[in-house]
Amino acid sequence: MIRMQDLRKDFTVRVKAGRLRREKRIVAAVDGVSLTIETGEMVGYIGPNGAGKSTTLKMLTGVLSPSSGEVSVFGLTPVPQRTRLALRIGVVFGQRSQLWWDLPLHESFRLLRHIYRVPEAEHAARLRRCRDLLGLDDFMDTPVRQLSLGQRMRGELTAALLHGPQVLFLDEPTIGLDVVSKQAVRSFLAELGATGDVTLVLTTHDLADIERLCERLVVIDHGRVVHDGTIEALHARYGSRRSLVADLDEPLPAGFELPGATRTGVEADGHRVTFALDGTSAGGAVAALVAAASVRDLSLVEPDIEDVVARLYTANGAP
Template sequence: MSVIEARGLRKEFTVRVKRSRLRREKRVVRAVDGVDLTVERGEMLGYIGPNGAGKSTTLKMMTGVLMPSGGEVRVCGYTPVPQRTKLARRIGVVFGQRSQLWWDLPLRDSFDLLRHIFRVPADDHASRLRRCRSLLDLDEFLEIPVRQLSLGQRMRGELTAALLHGPEVLFLDEPTIGLDVVSKQAVRSFLTEVGERGDTTLVLTTHDLADIERLCKRLVVIDHGRVVHDGTIDALHARYGSRRRVVVDLDEPVASFGDATVEADGRRLVFEVDGSAAAVVARLGGLPGLRDIAILEPDIEDVVARLYKTATEDAP
């Protein structure tokens, strides 16, 4: 069953552009330009794009924050803006730059207030909070006012707040922005566990492609307000020619070795291969002075950069 359906979704903004010292003229900017998107229940969807591509605008239309300029969108069976109150009980939202916690209250009190706002039964609230406390290690700062929490602690609190009412869809806009490595890992592990349960659909926008690789099976790429890729990460690699790298370290330097690139004063060979690296590894078996072999997977950032470049060149 589809929990999100968008057809021809558009959002336009009118801006004033300076033309001279005394003259400004209005210009219409199309932030989202005809997005078609269907998300099934339990999916983990990565929704990415460069700055200004329309990612956050799309999420704001899906959550009822912005009214679309055209097209249709339904989330959990509701039209977001006119039915925003009903929709709010069915979705959770985490924006990296916004907070739904009370700044001067201890974290535990924020959770208790949200229980009353969403009218969550006490037993359900307690059960979900116990699970989040365990997975996100909340106990050490539950009694601390939100304003005194570190960014990583606050983000763990935001994730908990978004899930305490049992949403069907969780929208995440840059949930790991600014976090240290330890906090990022905690958030990723938690979201992986949430996604694997299959009862919550995750829609994630981020500039951190490691989040996408570790969390999402499906990737939608948007550029200039239009969808330019919708499929798996593997399909993205295949479509834009990403290649594996086989890195070989040697004890003794060599001048050349077939089609390899020679680096590190001749002590390192680098091969670029399509698909399996077995043939290259077999060739190296009898190489004297072989110290180590590493197979490096394609870097999704390079793939997406090529996709953006192609989309820009093809844009009208």
């Protein structure tokens, strides 16, 4: 579906080289990215600011030409075959709109049907599905300029899907949204991806989006891929561990050790203890703890993906 081979994009910037002089410098926004994305995959493409995420998406959608390397989507080269490609992809950029600012939302959808030459019955069926799943009916007659950010983003997603694209590129689709709007967008995208009909490539700083939607995670830093795999593989690679938090009737004896776990915290005068599980099963750790102490309550805390990704960035020299 999508293929990138040694993909590179350079920009020329001017930097200070003295009090009055500036000199040109070549900066690699994307530096030799090689990836293959198969039909139906849901891929999270993340990285710190300036890592090259949006630049990659712009090359995949034909907005920017690569400086070198190869890129193809459906076997099409994005820039020279941009018109043909546009009929087969959907794009949502969080800070850009494809809706008509002064028209009611439904009029934007009607215009997009004519632009993409979508048969009326197909357009109506897709619009009906989006209206139901994204709750559009309450503001279909509202001019786009009067919509809230969450309402507009739901409209943008609908606009990107009405022509039946096979790939959906999303750049920060939940940025700035309230909790309710984020949940609506995530639920919609999860249902969309579950059908396997649309390949999804998502860039975001909100890692909850990635955990909810994407099985595959690609991390880019300084223009290069530093991780390509599952979220579980990322946790394993950077040593993140689940934590066992126990509330006790009495503090543990001095020198107590829980097999397969490391004590990482003690609170409330010893009545609450936290252990990091060192690869052992949670069941075994719980059984050993219950056998050694009077336990009032237990909770198992999963590792925080944000902490893991932050460690990855730090390991690769990101600020």
